[in-house]
Amino acid sequence: MTMTMNLSLAAGENDTIFHPSVRVGVDVSGFARQIIEPEVFPIGVSVDFEWRENLFAVAEAGMLRVEVEKETHQYTADGFFGRAGADFNLLQYITGPVNDAVLVSLRYGYSRTRQEAPFIMIPDEYWGDHQTAIEGDIYQAHWIEAGIGLKTEILRNFYIGWSLRGKILLNATSEPEMDPYYVGGFGGSGSNTAMTLHYSLYYRFPFR
Amino acid sequence: MHNPAQTSFRHLRMLFPLLMLATLFLSACQDDEVCEEVTANPLRIAFYLSGQEDETRAPVDSLTVYATGRPDDRIYDRESGVSLIEVPLNPNDNTSEFVLSFEHTNDTITLDYRHDVHLISVECGFTMFYDITDVRYSANQLVSLSITNNRVTNTFDEHIQVFIPDPGNDNDNESEPGSRRK
Numbered sequence: 001m002t003m004t005m006n007l008s009l010a011a012g013e014n015d016t017i018f019h020p021s022v023r024v025g026v027d028v029s030g031f032a033r034q035i036i037e038p039e040v041f042p043i044g045v046s047v048d049f050e051w052r053e054n055l056f057a058v059a060e061a062g063m064l065r066v067e068v069e070k071e072t073h074q075y076t077a078d079g080f081f082g083r084a085g086a087d088f089n090l091l092q093y094i095t096g097p098v099n100d101a102v103l104v105s106l107r108y109g110y111s112r113t114r115q116e117a118p119f120i121m122i123p124d125e126y127w128g129d130h131q132t133a134i135e136g137d138i139y140q141a142h143w144i145e146a147g148i149g150l151k152t153e154i155l156r157n158f159y160i161g162w163s164l165r166g167k168i169l170l171n172a173t174s175e176p177e178m179d180p181y182y183v184g185g186f187g188g189s190g191s192n193t194a195m196t197l198h199y200s201l202y203y204r205f206p207f208r
Numbered sequence: 209m210h211n212p213a214q215t216s217f218r219h220l221r222m223l224f225p226l227l228m229l230a231t232l233f234l235s236a237c238q239d240d241e242v243c244e245e246v247t248a249n250p251l252r253i254a255f256y257l258s259g260q261e262d263e264t265r266a267p268v269d270s271l272t273v274y275a276t277g278r279p280d281d282r283i284y285d286r287e288s289g290v291s292l293i294e295v296p297l298n299p300n301d302n303t304s305e306f307v308l309s310f311e312h313t314n315d316t317i318t319l320d321y322r323h324d325v326h327l328i329s330v331e332c333g334f335t336m337f338y339d340i341t342d343v344r345y346s347a348n349q350l351v352s353l354s355i356t357n358n359r360v361t362n363t364f365d366e367h368i369q370v371f372i373p374d375p376g377n378d379n380d381n382e383s384e385p386g387s388r389r390k
Contacts, residue, residue, distance in 0.1 A: 039330050073333035120325055120334045122299055123247075126281065130299040130336065132325060181327050 021050040023159070025202035027062070032199075040182055041065045044081075046200075054089035058105070064113065064184030072121045079113030081185025083145070099153040105163060107145045111184045114138055137177040142170045143186055151202060159202035167194040243332035249362050250294035251319070251338070258351040258371040265291035266372060272309040276316060279307075297360065299323060299336045313348040317370075321360075328362070337361045343368065344387040355388050 030042040044062025051057055059082070066077040085107035091100060117134040124130060149163025169192040172183075179189045187194030257266045273284040273293055283295055283306075297319065298304045305318040320342040325334045338360040345353050351371045360367055 037330065068330050070330075070333060073327075075327060075330075117325075117327070117334070122325070122334055122336050124296060124299055126275070126283070126296045127298045127300060134325065178325055178327055181330070 021204070023048050023050075023202050023204050025159070025161070025200040027060075027198050027200045029196075029198050029200075030062075039066055039068045042182075042184055044185070046083075048087060054091075054101075056087040056089075056103070058087055058107070059084050060107070060185075062185060064111075064182060066115075066181055068181075072123065073117065074119040075115070075117045075181065077113050077115040077180060077182070079111055079115075079139075079184045081109060081111035081183075083107040083109040083185060085145075099159075101151045103149050103151065103163070105145075105147045105149065105165070107147075107165075109143045109145060109167070109185050110141070111186060112138065112140050113180050113184060115178070115180050117178065134177045139173045139176050139180045139183070141172040141183050141186055143167050144170060149198070157204040159204065160200070161202060162197065162199040165196050165198065167196065168192065169194075243329070247328060247332055247335050247362070248296070249335060249337060249360050250296050251340075251360055251368065252292060252294050252364075252366045253317070253368045253370055254292045254366045255290070256369055256371050257374040259374050267291045268310065268372065270311045272307075274307055274309075276305040276307055292366070297321060297323070297336075297338050308349070310349045315346045315348050315350045317350075317353070317368075318344045326361075335362060340367065342387060345370075347386065349373070352386065353388055 025046055025048075027044040027046070030044065034041055042062060042064045044060055046058060046060035048056040048058040061082045062080065064077065064079045064081065066075065068075040085105060087101075087103040087105045089101040089103055091102045114136055115134075116136045120132045120134065122130040122132075145165045145167040147163045147165030149161055151159050151161035153159050167186055169186070181189065183189050187196050255266045255268050256263065260266075267289040268291065269288045271284055271287050271290050271293070272282055273295060274280075274282045275298075284290065284293060295304075295306055302322065303318065303320050305316055308315045308317065319340055321338045321340045323336050323338045326337050327333070328335050340355060340358040340360065343353060343355060349372060351373055353371065354369045355367065356369055357365045357367045
């Protein structure tokens with residue numbers, strides 16, 4: 001769940017004095033993913049702080065839960081992830097000070113996932129089915145990501161936004177017992193790169 | 209007051225509900241209860257003529273293949289025109305041996321390997337990947353053998369090349385048993 005808190009102290013349209021702001025948001029793309037893959041549930045929150053005009057410091061965190069139970073296999077994974085970085089508003093060069101933003105984002109990400117497969121059956125018509133199990137296994141990953149997106153105010157203090165992010169894996173657990181099905185905050189495993197789409201809801205808490 | 213750029217920008221916010229609708233539409237089209245991935249990972253052995261620089265596979269006539277000790281469980285039974293065979297490695301062991309019965313003689317290929325489980329998807333479950341560590345073969349019909357890819361996964365790669373005598377070349381008639389390590 002990414003919650004971004006935006007506490008803007010801006011007085012009005014004609015006020016050119018910069019006021020730092022904080023925003024909280026929820027990444028709702030995880031809920032949409034649940035429709036496609038009910039077994040996978042990622043959830044994220046984020047906080048961004050506009051410490052300089054049009055420059056935001058951002059921190060994001062979230063959790064991932066995977067739970068699969070079928071006739072031939074059982075698999076569970078629990079993990080958390082965190083991302084930290086900055087957003088830069090490009091819209092200042094087009095329209096001037098507004099509450100909307102077109103953002104270029106940079107992040108450093110980390111995730112830690114515990115996974116296990118207490119029951120595995122691999123069918124084999126020639127040699128006979130193979131049964132095994134994999135006990136708890138920890139998988140960690142570090143990556144960097146860059147992206148572009150927008151945030152726009154739809155109602156007073158309510159924002160919606162989406163962002164498209166490309167990710168590059170820097171380091172991950174070598175020779176795990178099994179590759180994780182999904183790396184929270186990064187995407188599917190099996191590749192050193194990933195592209196993800198996020199859509200979020202935000203709320204700004206005004207100081208005035 | 210909004211300028212044209214702001215107006216255009218605000219139209220972009222329509223992407224948000226459209227993205228949500230697109231996600232729901234795609235999920236409705238996808239049958240997520242059916243496994244559509246390859247789950248079996250056979251070892252692929254291709255036949256080539258010895259001494260030929262041209263890497264065209266050579267068809268073999270009347271080929272029978274089975275695991276040693278299981279002549280009644282034939283993987284291939286007097287197949288003709290076969291230039292590539294797929295044989296299942298035993299997931300319950302770290303070695304498998306196969307008998308290749310040609311028209312006039314037999315040979316065996318013995319493979320040692322490591323294996324590891326791999327999660328394909330939620331629907332398909334797990335499969336087994338293999339790393340070939342050693343291959344030994346008899347040389348009654350086989351001239352030589354080489355490992356082209358020691359990692360057996362759910363791709364369609366060729367893993368082992370087996371060279372058989374070129375009918376037009378008398379030098380292939382004598383050969384010795386051999387082994388290949390990776």
